Amino acid sequence: MADPVVRSAPPAPSSAPSSAPPTAPARAGRATLVDVAAAAGTSASTVSRVLHGGAGVTDELAERVRAAARELGYSVNRQARTLRRGKDTAIGVALEDFTIPFFGRIVAQVEQAAHERGYGVVITCAGSGRSEEEAVEPLLSRSVAGLVVATGTAGAPEGYLAALAAELPVVQVDAPSASSHSDTVGIDNEAAGRLLTEHLLAHGHRRVLFVGSGPAATTVQLRRRGYEAAMREAGLEPLSTWLGYLPSETTERAVDVLREHTASGAPGGGITAVLSGVARVTMGLASAMARLGLRDLAYAAVDDLAGADAFSPPLTVLEQDVEVMGARAAELLFARIDGDRRPPVHERVPLRLIVRGSGELPPR
Amino acid sequence: MADPVVRSAPPAPSSAPSSAPPTAPARAGRATLVDVAAAAGTSASTVSRVLHGGAGVTDELAERVRAAARELGYSVNRQARTLRRGKDTAIGVALEDFTIPFFGRIVAQVEQAAHERGYGVVITCAGSGRSEEEAVEPLLSRSVAGLVVATGTAGAPEGYLAALAAELPVVQVDAPSASSHSDTVGIDNEAAGRLLTEHLLAHGHRRVLFVGSGPAATTVQLRRRGYEAAMREAGLEPLSTWLGYLPSETTERAVDVLREHTASGAPGGGITAVLSGVARVTMGLASAMARLGLRDLAYAAVDDLAGADAFSPPLTVLEQDVEVMGARAAELLFARIDGDRRPPVHERVPLRLIVRGSGELPPR
DNA sequence: CTGAAAGCGCTTACAG
DNA sequence: CTGAAAGCGCTTACAG
Numbered sequence: 001m002a003d004p005v006v007r008s009a010p011p012a013p014s015s016a017p018s019s020a021p022p023t024a025p026a027r028a029g030r031a032t033l034v035d036v037a038a039a040a041g042t043s044a045s046t047v048s049r050v051l052h053g054g055a056g057v058t059d060e061l062a063e064r065v066r067a068a069a070r071e072l073g074y075s076v077n078r079q080a081r082t083l084r085r086g087k088d089t090a091i092g093v094a095l096e097d098f099t100i101p102f103f104g105r106i107v108a109q110v111e112q113a114a115h116e117r118g119y120g121v122v123i124t125c126a127g128s129g130r131s132e133e134e135a136v137e138p139l140l141s142r143s144v145a146g147l148v149v150a151t152g153t154a155g156a157p158e159g160y161l162a163a164l165a166a167e168l169p170v171v172q173v174d175a176p177s178a179s180s181h182s183d184t185v186g187i188d189n190e191a192a193g194r195l196l197t198e199h200l201l202a203h204g205h206r207r208v209l210f211v212g213s214g215p216a217a218t219t220v221q222l223r224r225r226g227y228e229a230a231m232r233e234a235g236l237e238p239l240s241t242w243l244g245y246l247p248s249e250t251t252e253r254a255v256d257v258l259r260e261h262t263a264s265g266a267p268g269g270g271i272t273a274v275l276s277g278v279a280r281v282t283m284g285l286a287s288a289m290a291r292l293g294l295r296d297l298a299y300a301a302v303d304d305l306a307g308a309d310a311f312s313p314p315l316t317v318l319e320q321d322v323e324v325m326g327a328r329a330a331e332l333l334f335a336r337i338d339g340d341r342r343p344p345v346h347e348r349v350p351l352r353l354i355v356r357g358s359g360e361l362p363p364r
Numbered sequence: 365m366a367d368p369v370v371r372s373a374p375p376a377p378s379s380a381p382s383s384a385p386p387t388a389p390a391r392a393g394r395a396t397l398v399d400v401a402a403a404a405g406t407s408a409s410t411v412s413r414v415l416h417g418g419a420g421v422t423d424e425l426a427e428r429v430r431a432a433a434r435e436l437g438y439s440v441n442r443q444a445r446t447l448r449r450g451k452d453t454a455i456g457v458a459l460e461d462f463t464i465p466f467f468g469r470i471v472a473q474v475e476q477a478a479h480e481r482g483y484g485v486v487i488t489c490a491g492s493g494r495s496e497e498e499a500v501e502p503l504l505s506r507s508v509a510g511l512v513v514a515t516g517t518a519g520a521p522e523g524y525l526a527a528l529a530a531e532l533p534v535v536q537v538d539a540p541s542a543s544s545h546s547d548t549v550g551i552d553n554e555a556a557g558r559l560l561t562e563h564l565l566a567h568g569h570r571r572v573l574f575v576g577s578g579p580a581a582t583t584v585q586l587r588r589r590g591y592e593a594a595m596r597e598a599g600l601e602p603l604s605t606w607l608g609y610l611p612s613e614t615t616e617r618a619v620d621v622l623r624e625h626t627a628s629g630a631p632g633g634g635i636t637a638v639l640s641g642v643a644r645v646t647m648g649l650a651s652a653m654a655r656l657g658l659r660d661l662a663y664a665a666v667d668d669l670a671g672a673d674a675f676s677p678p679l680t681v682l683e684q685d686v687e688v689m690g691a692r693a694a695e696l697l698f699a700r701i702d703g704d705r706r707p708p709v710h711e712r713v714p715l716r717l718i719v720r721g722s723g724e725l726p727p728r
Numbered sequence: 729c730t731g732a733a734a735g736c737g738c739t740t741a742c743a744g
Numbered sequence: 745c746t747g748a749a750a751g752c753g754c755t756t757a758c759a760g
Contacts, residue, residue, distance in 0.1 A: 030504075032737055043747045048739060056745060078506045079446040080737035083752045088443065090486070090506070098472040099670070101463050108462040111489050120502050121487050122454070125475050138484050140394075142442045142454070286674035306463070307669065310650035312676030396753055407731045412755060420729065444753035447736045 031072035039068035052076070078120070082143055090120035091333060092139030096127040096151045097247070101306050102279050102322055106150050106173055109326025110333075117334060119145070126151040132160045146333045150174055169336030171329045174219060183332045185347045187320045189219055189302075192351055193226025196275055196300045196318055199353060201234050205273040205298055209261055210240035211254070211285060212277035217245075220277040223302055227275055239271070243281050250284035251291075258288050262297065273298035279305065286311050304354065314357030324349050395436035403432035416440070442484070446507055454484035455697060456503030460491040460515045463611070465670050466643050466686055470514050470537055473690025474697075481698060483509070490515040496524045510697045514538055533700030535693045538583060547696045549711045551684050553583050553666075556715055557590025560639055560664045560682055563717060565598050569637040569662055573625055574604035575618070575649060576641035581609075584641040587666055591639055603635070607645050614648035615655075622652050626661065637662035643669060650675050668718065678721030688713050 033044045040047065042061060050057050050065040051074075057065075068074075082088040093110055095103045107123065114121045122142055126135035132151065139147065146169035149161065164170055165182040175184035193210075200208050210227045212220040228238040241261075243253040261271045274297060276282040282301040286308075289297060295313055304319040305311075328347055397408045404411065406425060414421050414429040415438075421429075432438075446452040457474055459467045471487065478485045486506055490499035496515065503511065510533035513525065528534055529546040539548035557574075564572050574591045576584040592602040605625075607617040625635045638661060640646040646665040650672075653661060659677055668683040669675075692711055 045747055058745065075501065075505045077447070077737050079443045079452065081739075083441070083443040083447055084738045086752075098462075098468040098475065099465055100468070101465060104462040104464070104468045107487070108489065111462065111487060115489070115494075115502070118502075120506055123471070123475060123485050123487050125472065125479070130479075137439065138479070138482075141439045142484055283671045283674075286671055290674040305671065307647045307650055307671060307675070310647075310654040310675045311671070312674060409731055422729065441753050445755075448754045450736075
């Protein structure tokens, strides 16, 4: 094994002796390209080619390099690669709330897709008071190759995200509206609100309350718009209310709201059905109903919930295939990263009504 | 303001700087240290000191540097810093399953703690067939400064994690057992199984079925051990079964199991109570009960579930403060990263019994 | 107090 | 087909 080079400056920290370290892990930490090169009796360039570049190396040499790499347990230092290449093999994911299964199911899909492609996933939380910008900056300073943004109810990110999308691929999930600057994957929110409302109306309900988080949640606003349209077309007066954005207060507020609207002296004689506009609110309302013992209120919601089939009262739901949303978001993102330059794509996943007992008009 | 340097090559995308530019990866947007130095009429060293090192720079110069940095929208390139320093300002989080709120609540806390300290969070999924090693390697190749591992039911990671913990700080959450090599945060699993069983027994139940995911889930095994001890001490025969590790099959299997054990001809006359050993199983059992209309089966579970208070039948639960678990895990990890060299710490978070209707022995 | 220089580990155009 | 060399952006001894 020729060893023409004096093995460029054995790095000081607890380094092995000079010249040719046969197999010994050079430094305290991980083996480097140079370590592998030395072990294989070749140069770093060649090792790099064999391990990543692919073409143009003799079979015999390539095999020697691979053996050495294996033996030393070599794996690439991403920082160095990224610094050199300019873009990290990592994507960023900005989520509104990790504790809500909807978002968890999105990350799970995105992580899977990233893993398959050898990409890492850096996450950041964009909910509860943290601005989009504050949430995303840490990802940018890591040179992520692209971004999945799922901050559905977090606010109106148009401005900042538009600027961002000009610099790197961005896919929005559960996006408030089809934005012109980046790909989006989501449902038809307005249709969702309308469908559920029409379902309730078709079963005899007249006093249906729409409950959302707050007016700043664009997704929810669209769903409400659908609800209101359906109500008005049926000659009914829409009625909606908000529970706010704080997870810790959601259930309490739901209790208050339901008390008010089911009381004997409630405006219009009290509601017979509730329509929830978003997952966290759905949970809060369910807990509140259980606590208040409201067993004869029809209940429908846009997002399906894990375990919702065990809820009481039964929850009628407009199920969206969240796994498909997450998977498609990842596919679109990686297509962009791989150079896809088509105009922004806006995908809608289909909705499926799952009726669980909101059918019967409860006894008055 | 002197400007001694020719302002090293205003980085127009793929511009050709002064001397020898054989290699110039086209860098899109971000300003570099050198850009800031040029703008402030000083050197990169000084800019670095002002922005991060802190001490030893004239106020006047420092201010000029900060102004320039602000103006250029400078933020540090993490790759370069990490490459230079050796350790990334990022931590890794390996989770079993993102879609289960338990894990989501852990990440949420860890992410918050990391964000406060200027650390990034790289995630990886260690569930469903992916080995610990395969899951963690991508994090190591990014030089994360430490690792939070929450793979409760994923298997027996002792060997690999022990080796890992020798190289960088690792904190295990919901750990199968107090391991000697790394910090752990969790509950007393055996006590948990025992407590819930004793609760059911105290209310007259004699035929209690324990349901877990599978024998490889160490956490669940410990909970089952507590259940069995309590049963035996009461002179009763333990009875347990598994639903397997596949999320997609959990509910189906739960239906089968419940059918079998509540049938008229069931061994011993059929069960009156079910004890679930882990969150996913709890969900599956709840759905199965709803589907089978089993309204008079007492139901208890170790993990609390979001929305569990709306379940039917009511779910008695041993609540663990998951937020505290996540927060403590992060604190322990950052203490280690900051140089804490105490022997491994094993923290237990307290358990709280939340009784929701499993009290009454159902009518026979 | 400040700057020039080296080098972290990698990739890649360039030369041989 | 292969290697020497440059340089990604940063930090940090080391001089001045």
